[in-house]
Amino acid sequence: MNADISGFSERKEAGSSSGTIKIAICGVGLIGGSLALCLKGKPGYRVVGHEIREESAAKCAELGVVDEATTSLAEAAADADYIFLCVPVGRLNDYIDELSRLPLKPGCVMTDVGSTKASIVEHAAQLALKGTTFIGGHPMAGSERSGVEAASADLFENAYYVLTPTEDAPAEAVQALEKLLRWTRAKIITTDAARHDRIVGAISHLPHMIAVALVNQIAGYNESSDLYRSLAAGGFRDITRIASSDPIVWRDILVNNRQVLLELLSDWRREMDEFTRLLESEDGEGVAERFKQANDFRNRLPERRKGMITSLYECYVNVPDQPGVIGRIAAELGQARINLSNLHIIESREDVPGVLRLSFRRQDDLDRAVALIRSMDYIVYF
Ligand SMILES: NC(=O)C1=CN([C@@H]2O[C@H](COP(=O)(O)OP(=O)(O)OC[C@H]3O[C@@H](n4cnc5c(N)ncnc54)[C@H](O)[C@@H]3O)[C@@H](O)[C@H]2O)C=CC1
Ligand SMILES: O=C(O)C(=O)Cc1ccc(O)cc1
Numbered sequence: 193m194n195a196d197i198s199g200f201s202e203r204k205e206a207g208s209s210s211g212t213i214k215i216a217i218c219g220v221g222l223i224g225g226s227l228a229l230c231l232k233g234k235p236g237y238r239v240v241g242h243e244i245r246e247e248s249a250a251k252c253a254e255l256g257v258v259d260e261a262t263t264s265l266a267e268a269a270a271d272a273d274y275i276f277l278c279v280p281v282g283r284l285n286d287y288i289d290e291l292s293r294l295p296l297k298p299g300c301v302m303t304d305v306g307s308t309k310a311s312i313v314e315h316a317a318q319l320a321l322k323g324t325t326f327i328g329g330h331p332m333a334g335s336e337r338s339g340v341e342a343a344s345a346d347l348f349e350n351a352y353y354v355l356t357p358t359e360d361a362p363a364e365a366v367q368a369l370e371k372l373l374r375w376t377r378a379k380i381i382t383t384d385a386a387r388h389d390r391i392v393g394a395i396s397h398l399p400h401m402i403a404v405a406l407v408n409q410i411a412g413y414n415e416s417s418d419l420y421r422s423l424a425a426g427g428f429r430d431i432t433r434i435a436s437s438d439p440i441v442w443r444d445i446l447v448n449n450r451q452v453l454l455e456l457l458s459d460w461r462r463e464m465d466e467f468t469r470l471l472e473s474e475d476g477e478g479v480a481e482r483f484k485q486a487n488d489f490r491n492r493l494p495e496r497r498k499g500m501i502t503s504l505y506e507c508y509v510n511v512p513d514q515p516g517v518i519g520r521i522a523a524e525l526g527q528a529r530i531n532l533s534n535l536h537i538i539e540s541r542e543d544v545p546g547v548l549r550l551s552f553r554r555q556d557d558l559d560r561a562v563a564l565i566r567s568m569d570y571i572v573y574f
Contacts, residue, residue: 211236215372216272218242218265218287220252222334223305224278225343228257230376242268252340265290271297274372276329277304282444285315288326298323301365305329307392307441308448309356309385317358325365328356328385330392331378338438346553353378354392356385393452398460400442401453403435426508426538426547505558508538509548510571518548521565525550530561 213236217224220241232239241258242265243249249261262268269275269291277287284306291302302324304312309328316326333351335342353373357366370380410428414420446453470478511517518537525532534551552558562572 212238213274214272215239216242216268216275217258218268218275218277219279219283220248220257220261220340220343221278222338222340222342222347223331224276225252225257225340226345226347227276227278227305227331227376228252229343229345230348231372232257232259234375240268240272248340255340257340257343266294269294269296272300273297274369275300275302277302277306280441280444281306281308281312281448282440284312288312288316288319292319292322296322296324299365300324301369302326303329303355303369305331306448307396307445309354309388311448313356313358313385325361327361327366327369328388329369329373330354330356330388331376332392332396333378336434336436338441344553348376348378351378353380354388355380355382356388357382389449389452393449393456397445397449397453398456400434400437401446401457402460403432407432407435429538505552505555506574507550507558507562507565508573509550509565511537511546511548521548521550521568521570524564524568525561528560528564530557530564532557532561 215228215231215237217228217239220228220243224241228239228241231237238260239258241249241252241261243252243261243263246263249263252258253261265287275291275296277284279287284304288302296302300323302316303326306312306328307330309330313326313328316328331348331351331353333348333353335347353376355366355369366382373380406428410420410424467479467482469475470482509521511521518535522532522535531553532550533553534549536549536551538547538549550561552561565572
């Protein structure tokens with residue numbers, strides 16, 4: 193790979209012969225669509241979406257997420273300066289194979305957004321991608337939602353965006369990709385693929401498995417009484433939000449990173465065994481110590497209200513059981529021109545509205561809403 197990068201800098205500065213930089217996005221879903229929205233309309237860029245189904249291609253063009261869309265990979269890739277692979281992890285190698293058989297523009301930079309990095313980076317390195325450079329990528333932001341309808345130009349703001357260039361990737365290519373990705377307003381960092389997979393396995397893939405297992409365990413109990421579902425309150429919702437993630441996307445991630453995950457699961461079982469031991473021996477002090485240790489670490493997590501922690505800017509409001517309270521809060525927010533993206537009543541008892549979850553698209557809206565609602569004497573928390 194990277195055999196011929198002659199003319200690379202010249203092309204990146206000047207763009208293609210038509211004066212524009214062509215960016216191909218293969219898979220215009222949540223992540224591909226969000227990248228497209230970050231880049232489309234920026235001076236000198238033309239964003240072309242690739243989808244395998246006609247309806248999907250038509251939809252992303254109609255929604256205005258891309259400048260144009262096609263179901264032909266050859267057409268999307270032809271003359272592209274950058275190619276982003278944004279399909280489920282299980283399909284990435286096939287795309288690399290197919291692209292390696294197509295005439296690609298010399299100096300083209302190819303990257304992906306897959307949640308695992310070692311296998312794709314290794315696969316791309318084995319193929320001589322004729323004068324193009326492959327650089328693995330992973331924006332550490334997303335949500336439990338999927339599809340182009342969920343795409344947003346703000347998705348990556350302040351989140352980490354990991355790049356995993358191999359040692360032989362030309363510095364100019366890495367710099368050019370980093371420069372392009374600045375439009376996402378993400379914090380770009382580089383590391384090697386194996387390290388990425390170990391760390392992301394622990395902080396993202398393991399939590400997704402735990403969330404799914406927990407929901408399925410409780411769903412099993414709920415067969416005997418619907419009260420399990422009714423009583424499921426804030427804590428359960430917080431820890432299980434990511435269990436609503438896309439099954440195909442996550443099937444591919446977990447199977448791909450299975451070696452790392454099998455080790456993490458064995459450590460997880462040890463953590464659970466420790467709780468079992470503490471409870472069997474009625475060791476309350478030991479239990480408290482586990483919570484204390486967790487509090488210490490969690491309270492020192494970086495204050496980031498996006499990406500891996502939450503997908504939106506959210507707050508919770510305790511609402512008393514009085515008619516009109518929710519309407520009043522919504523009306524005040526509207527009057528103050530604060531854009532509410534979602535409002536959800538979390539019932540803690542069947543007959544009592546207990547907690548209101550308010551979601552915003554911007555930090556600024558959240559901050560203003562919190563100040564306003566607190567000034568109305570309601571308790572607001574995160
Ligand atoms: N969901 C998330 O929060 C994050 C996902 N990622 C990674 O981004 C990639 C895309 O995920 P999302 O955008 O969330 O998924 P999505 O489901 O929103 O979008 C997937 C895209 O790939 C296309 N696609 C699906 N199956 C395909 C197939 N068999 N052949 C060709 N195209 C196919 C779909 O038409 C769609 O455009 C995955 O590799 C995932 O690991 C990375 C960061 C965050
Ligand atoms: O919704 C969340 O909190 C996520 O964890 C989103 C996410 C999903 C997959 C990734 O590879 C990165 C981020």
